[in-house]
Amino acid sequence: MEWIVCICLFVLVIGGELFNTAIEIAVDLAMPKINDNAKKSKDIAAGGVLVLVIGSAIIGLIIFIPKIINLFIGR
Numbered sequence: 357m358e359w360i361v362c363i364c365l366f367v368l369v370i371g372g373e374l375f376n377t378a379i380e381i382a383v384d385l386a387m388p389k390i391n392d393n394a395k396k397s398k399d400i401a402a403g404g405v406l407v408l409v410i411g412s413a414i415i416g417l418i419i420f421i422p423k424i425i426n427l428f429i430g431r
Contacts, residue, residue: 365412
């Protein structure tokens with residue numbers, strides 16, 4: 357079950373990166389000149405990916421820290 361969770365999180369983060377890239381390319385096409393709202397859109401899309409990464413890292417720590425502790429303590 358833990359592997360399924362990890363794989364789902366990997367897919368979510370990679371999918372988020374793909375959406376972020378698509379948004380950045382679309383914004384660049386729509387606004388070739390520097391624009392504050394275009395920059396905000398790109399920053400918000402990148403922030404969404406950051407939220408996914410942080411959440412995934414927390415879940416990964418919840419899954420793997422007990423296993424690492426067990427490895428060193430040997431229970």
